[in-house]
Amino acid sequence: MAIAATFTENARPDLQPRQLIVTLYGLYGRDGLYGRDGRNWLSVAALVRLMSELGVDSQAVRSSVSRLKRRDTLRSLAVAGSAGYSLSPAALEALRDGDARIFQSRRAVLADGFLVVVFSVPESERERRHELRTQLSRLGFGTAAPGVWVAPAQLARETARVLARSGLDRYVDLFRADHLGFADLAVKVRQWWDLDELAAQSAAFTALYRPVAGWLAGRTASDAEAFRQYVPMLTTWRRLPYLDPGLPLELLPTGWSGEAATGLFAELNKALREPARRHAMAVIHA
Secondary structure, X not given: OHHHHHHHHHHHHHOOHHHHHHHHHHHHOOOXXXXXXXXXXXXXXXXXXXXXXXXXXXXXXXXXXXXXXXXXXXXXXXXXXEOEEEEOHHHHHHHHHHHHHHHOOOOOOHXXXXXXXXXXXXXXXXXXXXXXXXXXXXXXXXEEEOOEEEEEHHHHHHHHHHXXXXXXXXXXXXXXXXXXXXOOHHHHHHHHOOHHHHHHHHHHHHHHHHHHHHHHOOOOOOHHHHHHHHHHHHHHHOOHHHHOOOOOHHHOOOOOHHHHHHHHHHHHHHHHHHHHHXXXXXXXXX
16 A cells, blocks of 8 residues: 555646546546436536545645636536536547547557648638647647658548647648658657657656556555556556657667557556446446
8 A cells, every 4th residue: 555655646746637637537427437328427526526536625626627617628517406517529529539549559660651741821820820730749740841740640530530620621731651761761750759758758657657567466456546546647648649659669769668658558557447447436426
């Protein structure tokens, strides 16, 4: 227990309550998981209790929910006389897009080729240009040249959905491409992506969560313990597959830290996900 408690306390400063809330909704508050009504809803009482188990007090929960409502991530909704919040349609769609990236992402190989985004936004719409760049960055694209962004080709469908949902598709052309020359592609990849930062983020995840794998070795966590470990771990992990969009290993430094991080996530996800879900459902249905 001492290891688990220390881990939770050390991890908390890096996570904002609103990030934890989004993770809770992604895991336990959508697609009818609460019941069979498809409202994508959690009651205020259940949300406050779940967050309290993660070390977040009710005032911080309400403040974070207010921010998420202003961003139209959550919307107020009463169900059977109980106050609560539901996901907005856009937030629900974004979470569904994230499932494949977070839980099922694979690393590309050179033979897959690349997705090239070419865009042109009129100067009079510079805010849209900034929004487009922000979306591409969040998806994990690297910048090859002004108005030319590159990512592994496996991101084509997700990119098309995100840009269409944001109304940015009218500024963009998408191409599937192979690199034919002339510079060393590994050198270019280092220019297009900040590989040092990506490696550091992955190494930090492994350093932070390897003790949890050690704590789990040879024992079975209770459902409540699994919940307290799993939700912060997933919240930390879920941005990493977007920072590293699955670049081919042939183009990355030897001993790429993202591989160790991916393996550790898979190990912890397998061990903790189901008992954490059981605990969350017990709280939600209490």
